Amino acid sequence: MRTLGQMSVEQKKVMGPALNSLKNELAALVETRKTVLEGAALNAALASETLDMSLPVRADTGTLHPVMQVMEEMAVIFADQGFAVAEGPDIEDDFHNFTALNFPPGHPARDMHDTFFLKPDENGDKMVLRTHTSPVQIRTMMSQKPPIRIIIPGRTYRCDSDQTHTPMFHQVEGLVIDKATHMGHLKGCLMDFMSAFFETDVDVRFRPHHFPFTEPSAEMDVRYERVGDEIRIGQGDKWMEILGCGMVHPNVLKNCGLDPDEYQGFAFGMGVDRLAMLKYGMPDLRDMFAGDGRWLSHYGFSPLLQANLATGLS
Ligand code: PHE
Numbered sequence: 001m002r003t004l005g006q007m008s009v010e011q012k013k014v015m016g017p018a019l020n021s022l023k024n025e026l027a028a029l030v031e032t033r034k035t036v037l038e039g040a041a042l043n044a045a046l047a048s049e050t051l052d053m054s055l056p057v058r059a060d061t062g063t064l065h066p067v068m069q070v071m072e073e074m075a076v077i078f079a080d081q082g083f084a085v086a087e088g089p090d091i092e093d094d095f096h097n098f099t100a101l102n103f104p105p106g107h108p109a110r111d112m113h114d115t116f117f118l119k120p121d122e123n124g125d126k127m128v129l130r131t132h133t134s135p136v137q138i139r140t141m142m143s144q145k146p147p148i149r150i151i152i153p154g155r156t157y158r159c160d161s162d163q164t165h166t167p168m169f170h171q172v173e174g175l176v177i178d179k180a181t182h183m184g185h186l187k188g189c190l191m192d193f194m195s196a197f198f199e200t201d202v203d204v205r206f207r208p209h210h211f212p213f214t215e216p217s218a219e220m221d222v223r224y225e226r227v228g229d230e231i232r233i234g235q236g237d238k239w240m241e242i243l244g245c246g247m248v249h250p251n252v253l254k255n256c257g258l259d260p261d262e263y264q265g266f267a268f269g270m271g272v273d274r275l276a277m278l279k280y281g282m283p284d285l286r287d288m289f290a291g292d293g294r295w296l297s298h299y300g301f302s303p304l305l306q307a308n309l310a311t312g313l314s
Contacts, residue, residue, distance in 0.1 A: 063300020067170055067288060070276040071153045072306070073313045074172050077196045078151045080309055081189060083174065086150040088136035090157070091118065096135035097128050100255040101213040109212060114159040116167075129157035133173035134213060137248075137267055140175060141256035146263050148177040153272070163284050170272035177248065177258070177265035183216070186245060186266035190220055194242075198222075198279060199313065200234045206245075214246025214267060224278075231278060240278075243270035 001019055004012060064072075075085060088096075098110055113131035120126045136152040152173035161167055176185065187206065194202040203223035211217045220243050225236020245268035250260035273285055280299060282288065287295050307313045 057304065062303060063296055064303045065288075065296065066276045066280055066282070066299050066301065067272055069301040069307065069314065070272055070279065071170065071172065073197060074193075074272070074275075075151065075153065076307050076309060076313065077193055078172075078174070080196075081192070083149050083151045086136055086140050086152050087154060088130075088133075088139050088152065090130055090155055091127050092130040092135045093127055094125065096138045097130050097132075100138040100252065101134055102249050102251045102255070103212045107212065116157050116159055130154075131158055132156050132269060133171040134267070134269060136173060137175045137213075137252070138256055141177065141253070141258060146177040146179075146258065146265075148175060148265070150175050161286070163286070164274070166273070166285055166289055168289065169285075171269050172272055174245075174268045175248070175265065176267075177253075177263055179263060181265045183247060183266070186247070186268070189266075190243070190245065190268060194222060196309070197275070197313075198233045202234045204242075205239060209244060209246075211244055211246055213249050213252050214244075215249045217244070217246035219244055220268075229283070230281065233278060242275070243268055245269070 001023070004016065004019065007015060097115075098107075099105075103109055115131050116129040118127040118129075133152045133154050133156060136154070140148060140150055140152075152171075152175070154171065154173075155168055156171050157168050158165070159167060174189070176189075191202075191204055194204055205221050205223075206218040207221065209217045209219040219241050221239035222233055222242050223236060224234070224238050224240050225232045226238070245266065248265045248267050253260045253263060273288055276282065276288070277285060282299060301314065305314075
């Protein structure tokens with residue numbers, strides 16, 4: 001190419017295009033070869049840079065979040081009572097979150113739940129961030145035949161924020177459907193759960209309440225006492241509300257295609273974050289989701305110690 005300058009005009013006319021096409025040909029060959037060599041290098045790296053999954057985990061990095069820990073503990077206790085785990089989507093439609101659960105159209109509870117609505121679709125229908133885990137009751141009853149015995153752990157959302165409320169929080173729902181399930185089963189199941197969870201004798205009481213999807217409905221309180229900054233469960237003369245529960249409403253059974261003359265059952269729903277605060281003594285719910293490494297290393301749990309009933313939950 002450098003000699004082109006000294007050539008005559010006629011020579012340039014011939015040699016210019018010839019040299020150019022030679023240059024392009026060489027560039028293409030270099031490019032092809034480069035691709036081949038890069039591919040070979042990648043294959044060699046993939047073959048040699050293996051990850052040994054059998055290496056022991058470094059136990060000094062990372063902790064299990066208290067919410068995860070408490071969910072594991074609950075799953076272990078309920079598994080012992082014969083419950084399986086079911087899950088559902090965080091983004092729900094109006095039918096599963098409200099209508100099928102016997103919330104009449106325009107019922108104030110739809111707003112009382114401080115619902116987060118998504119943008120309406122072309123028909124004007126709005127999906128919601130589920131306000132409770134109860135829609136998974138519907139999904140389960142519509143897809144499985146009784147007997148049903150499930151817990152439903154998961155995230156729930158309400159537009160609310162203060163010391164004891166966060167816009168995202170966690171619930172564990174329970175659902176039992178069978179032919180002769182009654183309120184006594186509900187009470188026994190929850191009383192046993194509370195004593196196992198708090199690892200001490202827990203005194204509970206049931207108060208009449210209202211939920212559209214259960215009849216009769218109740219709230220359950222646990223006895224507690226405040227000693228200085230500390231909350232002690234199982235003693236004292238104060239009562240703390242801890243969960244909602246009741247017998248599944250016949251309309252809900254019907255909405256799921258079950259015959260209320262054949263089947264009946266109970267359901268309950270409890271706040272996981274609240275139970276974690278009570279058991280492990282965290283003062284402010286909002287800290288749970290601030291992602292502060294100091295908080296996490298203080299309140300977190302070893303990822304290697306699995307909760308189990310034989311050696312203790314935590
Ligand atoms: N879904 C209710 C709530 O979030 C709790 C509940 C569940 C009550 C199941 C009764 C039965 O407030």
